[in-house]
Amino acid sequence: MDIRVQGSGPTAPFLSARDLFETEHDLARPVHVRLRDDPDERTWAGHYDDRHVLNISRQAASSAMARELALHEFAHMARHEQEHPSHTQSTEEVLYLALAGKSVERRKLSHCYQIANHMKDIYADDITLAVGPGEKLLSYLESSLAAAVADRPDTPLRPGLQRLSASADPEITAVNAAFALALGERHDLIDDHHRLYDLAHAAAQDAPDVDFEGFKRRFRELAREPDSSSYRQVLVDATRSYVDGASGGEMAAD
Structure with missing residues (x-):
């Protein structure tokens, strides 16, 4: 290399x-x-x-985090050379298939790209975590989620936890929390009492229209070696679930 x-x-x-x-x-x-x-x-x-x-x-x-960042990007390069569906599938094509005839906020569209990137990251980190330790990555995800959890004083947190930001979008923060937990569970990096669960619970409560458990399951259970068609369908379904749920069942004007 x-x-x-x-x-x-x-x-x-x-x-x-x-x-x-x-x-x-x-x-x-x-x-x-x-x-x-x-x-x-x-x-x-x-x-x-x-x-x-x-x-x-x-x-x-x-x-x-320099070594871990480099290792993660090397894994993306490997997936690209493998022509893995997660790294060859056009996100624009998925958005067209999933959202044809719907009017969607630009903010939500950017979130759909982030969901697609999370799926790419799952497949890249299947390589990353097979060759290197996951402790630093898990700590990074935990600190990022802690910083992004929205300030909702009516949502109780375990002593010692604090919401640090009221400016993060609560809907995509809930999806990000689902991704972090899914990655940890997929690779057995966390136990039942890990702090990520408390943070994710807070994020999910802040975005009740987002199917948090559904996204966690989608990310965690992504097929290891999907074909192009099945991967495209999973991404289409995730896009529709996010846009329909986060809009409360009503499409917002662009």
Whole structure:
């Protein structure tokens, strides 16, 4: 597996992630790591005929999560080379199939893209968590969910828990909570008393129109090796469930 780091910055996290990744997998194309100056630049992978590109900020590359972020993106690259349905299915096609004839808020459409990305992440992390430990990833999901849970003082929380943000959209926060729990349960990373359950319960109560349990089940039980047709149908069903439920059964004007 050929890694080429472009720009000044640490190289150790990428080499360490490569060593873990190569215990089970390999990539046919080289990986170009582009270190970005913008500290808010999200980590993402691009795919080309002759290479993959891992874009990451220097700040993220120097963080405690750097190796795990790189390993996660290597897993996306592997799924892309495998032509896995989760990484070849057009989200735009799914939205057309699921929402034809409906008028949907732009906000909800962006959430549908996030749902599709969660499904991609499930399949990428089936690789990530097969070759590396899951503790840091679980802690990251927990802290992200804690920061996003909406402020609803009438929803009781266990002592020691605090809602930190009133600005996060409660509907997609509930879906994000379902994703976090599903990933943890899928890979046996959490026990019945893990803090994620309390946070997810709060998120679900803040968005009663979202089928939280249904989304958790969808994410957790995604078939390991789906065919293109079955994967497309799962994503269509999830999109319809989110838009219909989050709209209270009524489509909102775009």
